[in-house]
Amino acid sequence: MKRVYNFSAGPSMLPLPVLEKAQKEFISYGDSGMSVTEMSHRSKVYEEIIARAESDLRSLMPVPENYKVLFLQGGASMQFAQIPLNLLSAYKTGKADYINSGNFANLAIQEAKRFGDIKVVASSKDDGYSHIPDWNDADFRPDADYVYICLNNTIYGTRFTTLPKTGKVPLVADASSCILSEPIDVSQFGILYAGAQKNVAPAGVTIVLIREDLLGRALDITPKMLDYQTMATSASMYNTPPCFPIYMAGLTFEWLLQTGGLKARKKINEEKAAILYGYLDESRLFKNPVLPRDRSIMNVTFVTGSAELDDAFCKEAEKAGFVNIKGHRSVGGMRASIYNAMPAEGIAELVEFMKAFELAHA
């Protein structure tokens, strides 16, 4: 079966060399005589796999020495609770400030409100999240326990291009849909985290980078498994970690290092995004609804203006091998998620297909 161009927002395409390597050693890894899926997490061979994954991630980003790298379970949605449980200084009265730039930021806000005094400093909800809301740094409360943002908004195709200035208040960011797409200065953040299933690995592992001074502050009501300190002390091995997704994350880190690192990746990703945005800006049929300043280079949304045409496009695209291009159910339209693993040819071929569709329907 020929592989398709999979524009899914997540889980999503993984680099073919990563898949091929994982397939080759799937039944017997190295000289271990067993599959990675069968390895005791306390065995030497697996300890080497997880240690190399961490060390490759550290050199790739890079991750400063005063940050722990945690490989956790539960996805970003678990972080929506885990962050307030670990960072709020008091149950119900601890303070945190959020910017509401999309559905996942909004879900994080709803969950945090159950545990603390949450202020929404800026929101683009009333504009359908078509841009990153403008905020005023002066609106952040100086006694807040943290400020929270979602760096790239998967559903709407927007991203932060500048960061809030929060002074001594730690900035916490969800980087699920942009991690490893370009260099990022980790030292700007108290916590930077990402579910792996968009740009890194199969679903089931969440990468959390946490500045060490933020450990050991969890509220009493925090389950031990959700206390970052538990996992920091045990190097993510308090209990059995999601071994196989971590192994595949390691293969992706290795692939990124071998292909020039994140500076090279940024250039490739900007060029890939430009193919699609360039066409969208001149198309008479398709439009990108996002404020140009805030355009994501990972998720590109577009609409025809007609729900019927959108629907027809998605169906024809799927038949032509461009799959999962339908927009999120909450917004409709189309969305091409073009993470690291999507080759430039996939986007170029999509644009050719869109041009033909435009000719037939505009």
Place this chain on the structure above:
Amino acid sequence: MKRVYNFSAGPSMLPLPVLEKAQKEFISYGDSGMSVTEMSHRSKVYEEIIARAESDLRSLMPVPENYKVLFLQGGASMQFAQIPLNLLSAYKTGKADYINSGNFANLAIQEAKRFGDIKVVASSKDDGYSHIPDWNDADFRPDADYVYICLNNTIYGTRFTTLPKTGKVPLVADASSCILSEPIDVSQFGILYAGAQKNVAPAGVTIVLIREDLLGRALDITPKMLDYQTMATSASMYNTPPCFPIYMAGLTFEWLLQTGGLKARKKINEEKAAILYGYLDESRLFKNPVLPRDRSIMNVTFVTGSAELDDAFCKEAEKAGFVNIKGHRSVGGMRASIYNAMPAEGIAELVEFMKAFELAHA
């Protein structure tokens, strides 16, 4: 590389036909043109995979209709908190009764004590957990929210062969190291759960069977992701589930159905265990330290009585291709975990190796 006999307590051996199938379709599943690791969890092709996994598990066990099947993250250790958070009728004062039959039961007790009024009704801790403690059904509090046991104790090689009679109080059981090893009457339990990495799938998914009347009772402090109701309502898809481990669990369910189901599996497992216990009972060097009544058919522990000899045995065994046979670090000695995927030949060959070692050292 020749595959080894992997006696790891978990993660552990998976059935070779399951691994082979997963390897074959690793890069392109069916006619989807993509890897299962890349599939949107909301796609039709993945929804079929998870639905078939659930339906096969339901017919395999079987699971009664008034039970939900949940595929969760976090492992058994997350359940240690999730169970009290969901079942205790009040924070700090809700009651639950536990039997302390091993390390994991003990960890569950420690975590539950943070949330409720926990009574340990029976314990074999002072005997090094060498047997299942005797309990008196009359000691369970009639107003307890639940009674908790660990069905099979991985580290010590013991198992419950009869169940506590708890009347109307729901019985909750950790079946991580015995699920699918033999038929089990699910209707005896309010919750029956298992981390997958011993007898089912790669680490990263936890199977929770929960009677429907126990849903919707979570304490206010429960993170939304840890409320069973959240996952029951969304069929384990509130957020991205651990798609690949669930897929592999499905392959294991299919393999078990194709090889005669759990009655046939029980016969095979009892025969496999008998090979090892039979030899241990007549050996002049190796002894099984467990009360015979309580012997596990999944984890078989043994010692020589000399730490040096134990160590020498583990090293020589590893060289001979019997790997991960060292006992848990807390108890020492040896442990052969012989889950469903361990073939009888693996145990027979191990016994031959032990006989030769005995001849050389007894």
